[in-house]
Amino acid sequence: MDAEVEWVYQPVEVHFGDGRWALGRISGWWQDAGGSRWCRLRVARSGHPARWEPFDPARVVLLPAGGL
Numbered sequence: 001m002d003a004e005v006e007w008v009y010q011p012v013e014v015h016f017g018d019g020r021w022a023l024g025r026i027s028g029w030w031q032d033a034g035g036s037r038w039c040r041l042r043v044a045r046s047g048h049p050a051r052w053e054p055f056d057p058a059r060v061v062l063l064p065a066g067g068l
Contacts, residue, residue: 005030005040011063014043022046026060 010026027050028040041060042050 010065012041013061013063014041015059015061024060026062028052029055 006029008026008029012024012026013021014024015021022043022045024041024043024046026039026041030038030040030052032038037055038052039055039060040050040052042048
């Protein structure tokens with residue numbers, strides 16, 4: 001899998017089902033054999049390490065990584 005990972009630094013906004021949201025970052029992208037896109041997501045100040053999860057654009061909003 002490591003050879004297939006695209007390592008990045010992508011700021012994101014993560015939306016939770018209860019209406020809360022938090023800032024976070026994606027540090028890697030990976031696509032499985034079925035074509036599903038996965039991201040290595042870490043939610044800021046959550047106390048949880050980064051983990052691989054399926055990318056859901058309705059829940060994880062990509063933010064600009066550079067200037068506007």
